[in-house]
Amino acid sequence: MSKPKILVARAVFPEVIARLEQHFEVESNQVDETWSKAQLTERLKGKDGAFTTGSDKIDAEVLAACPGLKICANMAVGYNNFDIDAMTAAGVLATNAPDVLTETTADFGFALLMATARRVTESEHYLRAGKWTKWSYDMFAGSDIHGATLGILGMGRIGQGIAKRGAHGFGMKVIYHNRSRLDAALEAECKASYVGKEELLRTADHLVLVLPYSPASHHTIGAAELALMKPTANLINIARGGIVDDAALAAALRDKRIAAAGLDVFEGEPKVHPDLLTVPNVVLTPHIASATIPTRMAMASLAADNLIAFFSGKKPLTPLNPAVLAGQ
Numbered sequence: 001m002s003k004p005k006i007l008v009a010r011a012v013f014p015e016v017i018a019r020l021e022q023h024f025e026v027e028s029n030q031v032d033e034t035w036s037k038a039q040l041t042e043r044l045k046g047k048d049g050a051f052t053t054g055s056d057k058i059d060a061e062v063l064a065a066c067p068g069l070k071i072c073a074n075m076a077v078g079y080n081n082f083d084i085d086a087m088t089a090a091g092v093l094a095t096n097a098p099d100v101l102t103e104t105t106a107d108f109g110f111a112l113l114m115a116t117a118r119r120v121t122e123s124e125h126y127l128r129a130g131k132w133t134k135w136s137y138d139m140f141a142g143s144d145i146h147g148a149t150l151g152i153l154g155m156g157r158i159g160q161g162i163a164k165r166g167a168h169g170f171g172m173k174v175i176y177h178n179r180s181r182l183d184a185a186l187e188a189e190c191k192a193s194y195v196g197k198e199e200l201l202r203t204a205d206h207l208v209l210v211l212p213y214s215p216a217s218h219h220t221i222g223a224a225e226l227a228l229m230k231p232t233a234n235l236i237n238i239a240r241g242g243i244v245d246d247a248a249l250a251a252a253l254r255d256k257r258i259a260a261a262g263l264d265v266f267e268g269e270p271k272v273h274p275d276l277l278t279v280p281n282v283v284l285t286p287h288i289a290s291a292t293i294p295t296r297m298a299m300a301s302l303a304a305d306n307l308i309a310f311f312s313g314k315k316p317l318t319p320l321n322p323a324v325l326a327g328q
Contacts, residue, residue, distance in 0.1 A: 106161030151204025154211025250275035
């Protein structure tokens, strides 16, 4: 009996490829080429499954060209690269990789918050340029983290992890806004208080964005929202590109309408809005919040587990559109 055919669309750990090869006929992109949509579609033709990352778009057009496709397993918790409605209509299962990256991503979110508040990037550039010749009382004076108000927009697993770090580790007052309020026990665990979005924007000293991307959340933070924030406030985005209007943010940073920003995700990444590269009061990282070897291995392994379970007749661990399974 022939093995199912799968495509691994981006480079991944060789150990994961070797494991997949025990179960599947694997075509892998270990040279890590950046494929166009047409190139991805061509390689998906004739495949039963796909191991994808957030850069691999699976939409109605791709699905129509690849009628044999049965499952796409994303090596990411986010899945805005999937058109879930189109996949469900086509009978294609979508899976993601939640939970395994929660703590690592929360760690990085807090690291980005600290680097932004304490002007780490600005001061390092200053030092490297040979400009440090003397001490001064206000040299790169930033903002305190301990005792400050931490605002979180999007209170899922990662948001809760950041809240706990702020409340328990730094004595921060934690406020949050979410589509739905957490239950009382979770709020108590996070030492977090629910507030309206406008109050969150007006009150937070450090605002961290951790909400999922969807058309409804596009430009959740734009010029109007930035105008509500304190001029001393810092904005941290570890959610998804497109949550923030990057052009409006660059303008707010340039005009000092907010103090600083820390960004791990960008609209249209890997391209970065050129105006963000010209303002000094921003910390920029290339979408690396989950980038530790153990966590990335766990993410890849979960994607592989989902593929193996599906083609073994078992229930995948993290289905996004389980209705597909019910219809089989």
